[in-house]
Every structure is written in C-alpha cells, then in structure tokens.
Amino acid sequence: MSFLRPEIRAALHRWREALIGAAMVAAGLLLVVTEGGLWRWLGLLLALAGAAILREGVRRSRRLPDGQGPGMVEVDERRITYLSARGGGSISIDALAEVDIVTLDHAAFWALSDREGTALSIPASASGAAQIYDALSPLPGYSPDRALAAARAGRPGRVTIWRHPAAPVPRRLH
Numbered sequence: 346m347s348f349l350r351p352e353i354r355a356a357l358h359r360w361r362e363a364l365i366g367a368a369m370v371a372a373g374l375l376l377v378v379t380e381g382g383l384w385r386w387l388g389l390l391l392a393l394a395g396a397a398i399l400r401e402g403v404r405r406s407r408r409l410p411d412g413q414g415p416g417m418v419e420v421d422e423r424r425i426t427y428l429s430a431r432g433g434g435s436i437s438i439d440a441l442a443e444v445d446i447v448t449l450d451h452a453a454f455w456a457l458s459d460r461e462g463t464a465l466s467i468p469a470s471a472s473g474a475a476q477i478y479d480a481l482s483p484l485p486g487y488s489p490d491r492a493l494a495a496a497r498a499g500r501p502g503r504v505t506i507w508r509h510p511a512a513p514v515p516r517r518l519h
Contacts, residue, residue: 363402369395404489414452414470420480425457427467434465438480444487444507446495453496460509469496481507 349357357364369391376388416429426435436457445456446469453469455477467474478489487507495504 360402360406363399363406366395366397366399366402370399371395404493414468414472414474416468416471418467418471418473418476420473420476423480425465425467425477425480427465427471429471434463436463436465438484441481441484441507442509443505444481444484444492445503445505446492447503448496448498449501451499456503485510 373388373390373392373395376384377392380388415431416427416433419426419428423438424435425438427433436459440459440461441457442460443456443458447454447456447466455467455469455474456464457467458464467477478492481487481492482489484507491504492506495506498504
C-alpha cells in the first residue's frame, strides 16, 4: 500500500536521479563544513560527484515524456531505428547530415536526415525516444540542452539542432 498519490510517485520517480545528486551535494557540503582533514576532502569529492549527477538528473527529468506517443525507438550499433504501425525507418548516426526539432501544436518531432537523402521523422513522445538525446551526444557541436529547449518551445516551427560541417544548407520554404 502506498501513501503517495500516483502523480507524486511518478514525479519522484522522474526526478529520482536529480534528488540523489542533491542529497549527495548536501551530504558532501555537510562534511566539508563540519569535519576536517581527510573527511573534508572526501566531502568535497562527494559534493562534486553529486553536482554532476544532479546536473544530468535535471537534464534527463526535463525531457519530454517518453512512451506516450506512437511507435518505438531503438538505438543500437550507432543506428536510430523508429518502428510504428504507420511505418518507420532507420538511420545511421555516422551518416547524419542534419538534426532538426519540429514542433506542431504541442507535439514535437525529431527530423533526422543523412547525407544520402534519407529522412526520418520521430515523435519525441514515442517509446524510447529519450535515447536520442544521448545517442547524438558524440556529434561535434550537438547540444542536448538546445534540443530540449526547441522541443519545449511550444510554438510551431523547425529548429536545426545540428548540421554536419560538410552538409549543404537546405533551402526550405517557411
């Protein structure tokens, strides 16, 4: 039997990594302030590790809800695969030319295209779509924070998150 309402449990579950990081920072700072010698240095290390976990936890918690949209995303062997009842496809991370976030009336989509002209549109709310944020992190100049901000913008539009340096700039009608 749980004493917490389901929505509070869901929020705690979603923010669990950030909460663990915050607790580590607090415990580390307590050691730094109250203890001396080796314990003070261990407290500092604990606080720094907690800060890193807190930062990543906040970043992950702010992502769009995963698994409520159509389809399923799999990231394996540096390939992003989207499967859906209405189709899908697969694209290699190494062959990417451009990564965009497209927002339409409270819905966000990843728009991926490679250098061969293959395009793949993935709902940001598809099951497993949160993996895309981390899968793209090796791309030089890619910012998961910029992708998150674009996905949460709430106004219709298309934002280019990353473009391969050698890829030509596409001409789009707005």
